[in-house]
Structure formats: C-alpha cells, structure tokens
Amino acid sequence: MTSIIKLHCLSGAGDESPPCYVLQVDEFKFLLDCGWDEKFDMDFIKELKRHINSIDAVLLSHSDPLHLGALPYAVGQLGLNCPIYATLPVYKMGQMFMYDLYQSHRNVSDFDLFTLDDVDAAFDRITQLKYNQSVDMKGKGHGLRITPIPAGHSLGGTVWRIVAPGEEDIVYAPDFNHKKERHLNGCEIEKIMRPSLLLLGAANADYVQQRRRLRDEKLMKWMSDKLTRAFEGARSNPFALRHLQLCHSVVEVTRTPGPKVVLASFPDLEAGFARDLFLLWAPNNLNSIVLTARTSPGTLARDLIDKGGDRTIELMVKKRVRLEGAELEDFLQQQRMKINNTDKEDIGGISSDSESEGELEMCVVTGRHDIPVRHDTRPTGCFKTNKRHHAMYPFHEERTRADDYGEIIRVGRNCVSKL
Structure with a gap:
C-alpha cells in the first residue's frame, strides 16, 4: 500500500x-x-505552535542550539509531550549547550523564554539510541521504523533513515560530511540505495575544502623545530594539552599569566564568555579572533566574517546590576502590585456558568482557609452577579502533651485538664 507523504517547512528552507x-x-x-x-525569533514559534499538538515523535540530528534550541520552549511552554529520539552524544552535549545558553543570557538580562527546569523536562523525554539501532513506532505509526546513521559532521551527528510501510527509505540528512576526518568517520550515505525521499542540506555545497596534505603542511609551519624533533624522535604527543586550564569566569582567564589561547562557547558572539572576551580584548590589535563556524546573518560573528574586523563597531552591552534607590523602590512596588492583583483574582472564586441540571457549583472561601464548598441548593438570579461565599468554621488543632506518667493533657487558654 502506498503511503501519503507530506513535508511542511517551519524553518530552514531557502x-x-x-x-x-x-x-x-x-x-x-x-x-x-x-x-x-x-x-530567538518568535514568528517561528507561532508557526510551531500550530502543529505542536499533532506531533507524534521528534528526531534530533545534532546537539547545537541551531538544531534543538527551541526544544525546551516547546516542551515547557507549548506542551510538547511526544517521544524524542537522539543519540547519546546529542543528548549529553545538547543538554550542556542549553544550560550554557540559558545561563549566558540570564547573566545579562531577564531571560524568561524557558527555564532550567524546562531544559531538564525536555531532555528527560529523549530516548537515547546507538547508531544503526532501529526503533518501531507504535499506535498510528505502526509499520514505521527509524534508524540513526552516522553523519560524520559532529559527535553524535545523525542522518535519520525512516522506513515507511510499502515504501522505500525516507532519509533526513540536514548536515553531514562524507569525508573521513581525524576524529570522526565519514557519513556512509552512499550505502542508502535510492531513497524515495531525500531531505538534504546544501549549505556548504559550493565549498571546496583543501586536501589534507596541504592542511597538514600548514599546521607544521607554525610548529617549532624542537616540537617537530620531539614528535619525530621520541614520538611524544605535542597535543597532550598539559597546560590546559579550565576557567569558570572571565576573571579567571585574565588572571592566567602569559600569552594564551582561549576556547569560549557561542561562536555567534551574541552572549556568553565569547562576547565578554571580545569586548575586553578586541580594542588591542595584538589579539586575534578565530571564528570556527559561519553563524546566522545579523549576529556579531557573521558581521565580522562579512565586513572584517579592522574598523569601529558599535555594540550594545548588557549587564545585570543591583537595583538601588528609586529604581529598587519602583521594582518592589511593581512586585507588590502583581501580588495584589493575584490575590484579587483568587478572591473572585470559581463559579459555574452552566445551566444544565446536576452541575456542581464551587466557590472558594478565601483567607486563612481556602476550602472549596459545594452549595446545597442552586443559587437564584444571574450567575454573573451571584458570588455568595459560605463561611467555614476554622478548625484549630488542639495542643496536647503527656505528663510524667504518659497521660495526655489538653492545653487550653485558661486551664489545663487531664483526659
């Protein structure tokens, strides 16, 4: 039986x-x-929201925010509750990426699109798969089978192979590298024979990479003779990274003496330590910046790639500072107003607007004892104006204690009596 296959592009086309x-x-x-x-384009979120309740499974191909950045928002704010599939490296590194993304923006602004709890909730839903491990879908997806295949682009990077009943393969390969690298095998996409549908990324289709021999020669030219002799003679590893130091703040980086190479997160330079170091070191022409990725248009890193860096750049610098004086008082006043508005909404109670027989009407008695109460009889009059509250007799737990012989003593306000 022939399946009906449709593809809708929410983002990433053209x-x-x-x-x-x-x-x-x-x-x-x-x-x-x-x-x-x-x-954090919200127009894309509006489009995603239209489909969120009809999604049956999510397939993640890579661990960076450009491939899974909206997942915490979709789970925590939009209510996405279907199974999610990814390889173990995508799960581990993706979670660290999102932690770093949240913290970097939270450190400089009131970032509230998602929380760390949303990140945890999203990644708790992920089913971790190994390469070439097949999973059969259930329910209305009976007969469908998904299989992750190495993409060769990054650690855990995946090309997804979807087998539909009565059809040939459907292959989703947004980013892959068919050439073997030093730390990763190449994608064996040629082994997938004649798929019926191939979803292929072509961002670097016109990029011609230099041969490895030429790249190795360039690498050897900045290496010193001493380092080369040590590698050729004693076969010592020049990249053992004995002087690698982990820093948790920009202050720790600046305290590290001598010339240094700093690897910082977020290649777009929009947030995080990478942007902080750029603001600190860019004015000095003795410093260099190495951009490891081609980020989206509109980012600081993309602006440097397109226009170069030998110029004056105006940037907005965000920083979280403690409120003082009038600003602090205004903030506290806004918080008090929010609390008062919330209390007024609670006082309104819960009422039924249904006219059907047998409908239960509930109201909330506010104060120290917020107890829902069922009316014995239905109230008369318009339901919009009828907001009666039934007072409840508050129950106070009596204080008791035992005497030296174990007998219970009731402690009252004005007397003490034995039970």
Missing part, C-alpha cells in the same frame, strides 16, 4: 534559518529537528 520540519507519513507526524536562531 535561507540560513535553523532546520525544523514536519514530516507526515499517512497519519503520523515527525518533527525533524527543533532549532532556534540566535535572536
């Missing part, structure tokens, strides 16, 4: 926006990646 697609096979819908750009 431009450099993050990948996010809805693949429908008959009645079953896959969400292929859930990336978010560096500016």
Whole structure:
C-alpha cells in the first residue's frame, strides 16, 4: 500500500534559518529537528505552535542550539509531550549547550523564554539510541521504523533513515560530511540505495575544502623545530594539552599569566564568555579572533566574517546590576502590585456558568482557609452577579502533651485538664 507523504517547512528552507520540519507519513507526524536562531525569533514559534499538538515523535540530528534550541520552549511552554529520539552524544552535549545558553543570557538580562527546569523536562523525554539501532513506532505509526546513521559532521551527528510501510527509505540528512576526518568517520550515505525521499542540506555545497596534505603542511609551519624533533624522535604527543586550564569566569582567564589561547562557547558572539572576551580584548590589535563556524546573518560573528574586523563597531552591552534607590523602590512596588492583583483574582472564586441540571457549583472561601464548598441548593438570579461565599468554621488543632506518667493533657487558654 502506498503511503501519503507530506513535508511542511517551519524553518530552514531557502535561507540560513535553523532546520525544523514536519514530516507526515499517512497519519503520523515527525518533527525533524527543533532549532532556534540566535535572536530567538518568535514568528517561528507561532508557526510551531500550530502543529505542536499533532506531533507524534521528534528526531534530533545534532546537539547545537541551531538544531534543538527551541526544544525546551516547546516542551515547557507549548506542551510538547511526544517521544524524542537522539543519540547519546546529542543528548549529553545538547543538554550542556542549553544550560550554557540559558545561563549566558540570564547573566545579562531577564531571560524568561524557558527555564532550567524546562531544559531538564525536555531532555528527560529523549530516548537515547546507538547508531544503526532501529526503533518501531507504535499506535498510528505502526509499520514505521527509524534508524540513526552516522553523519560524520559532529559527535553524535545523525542522518535519520525512516522506513515507511510499502515504501522505500525516507532519509533526513540536514548536515553531514562524507569525508573521513581525524576524529570522526565519514557519513556512509552512499550505502542508502535510492531513497524515495531525500531531505538534504546544501549549505556548504559550493565549498571546496583543501586536501589534507596541504592542511597538514600548514599546521607544521607554525610548529617549532624542537616540537617537530620531539614528535619525530621520541614520538611524544605535542597535543597532550598539559597546560590546559579550565576557567569558570572571565576573571579567571585574565588572571592566567602569559600569552594564551582561549576556547569560549557561542561562536555567534551574541552572549556568553565569547562576547565578554571580545569586548575586553578586541580594542588591542595584538589579539586575534578565530571564528570556527559561519553563524546566522545579523549576529556579531557573521558581521565580522562579512565586513572584517579592522574598523569601529558599535555594540550594545548588557549587564545585570543591583537595583538601588528609586529604581529598587519602583521594582518592589511593581512586585507588590502583581501580588495584589493575584490575590484579587483568587478572591473572585470559581463559579459555574452552566445551566444544565446536576452541575456542581464551587466557590472558594478565601483567607486563612481556602476550602472549596459545594452549595446545597442552586443559587437564584444571574450567575454573573451571584458570588455568595459560605463561611467555614476554622478548625484549630488542639495542643496536647503527656505528663510524667504518659497521660495526655489538653492545653487550653485558661486551664489545663487531664483526659
């Protein structure tokens, strides 16, 4: 039987926006990646929200925010509750990426798009798979099978192979490298024979990489003769990184003496330690910046790639500071107003607007004892104006104690009596 296959592009088609697609096979819908750009585009979220309740499974291909950045928001704020599949490295590194993303923005602004609890909730839903481990879908996805294949682009990077009933393969390969690297094998995409549908990323299709021999020669030219002789003679590893030091703040970096190379997170330079170090070191022409990725248009890193760095750049610097004086008082006043508005909403209670027989009407008695009460009889009059509250007799637990012989003593206000 031939399946009906539809593909809807939420993001990542025709431009450099993050990948996010809805693949429908008959009645079953896959969400292929859930990336978010560096500016947290909310128009994309509005489009994602329209499909969120119909998603049956999510397939993640890579661990960076451009492939899974919107996942915590989708789970924590939009209510995405379907199974999510990824390899173990994508699970581990993706969670660290999102922790870092949240903390970097939270350190300089009131970032409230998602919380660390949303990150944990999203990654708790992930089923971790090994390469070439097949999983059969259940329910209305009966007959569908998914298999992760090495993408060769990053650790844990995945090309997803989806087998539909009565069809050939459906292959989702947004980012992959078919060449073998020093630390990763290449993607064996040629072993997938004639898929019926191939979803392929072509961002670097026109990029011609130099041969490895030429790249190795360039690497050897900045190495000293002493280092080269040590490698050729004693076969000592010049990249053992004996002088590697982990720093947890910019202050720790600046305290490290001597010339140094700093690896900082977020290649877009929009947040985090990478941006902090850029602001600190960019004015000195003795410092250099190495950009390891081509980020989205509109980011600081992309601006440096397109226009170069030998110029004056105006940047907005965000910083969290303690409120003092009038600013602190205004903030406290706003918080008090929010609390008062919340209390007024609670006093309104809960009432029924149904006219059907047998409907239960509940109201809330506010104060020290917020107890829902059922009316014995239905009130008369318009339900909008009828807001009666039934007072409840508060119950106070009596204080008791035992005497030296174990007898219980009731402690009252004005007397003490034995039971």
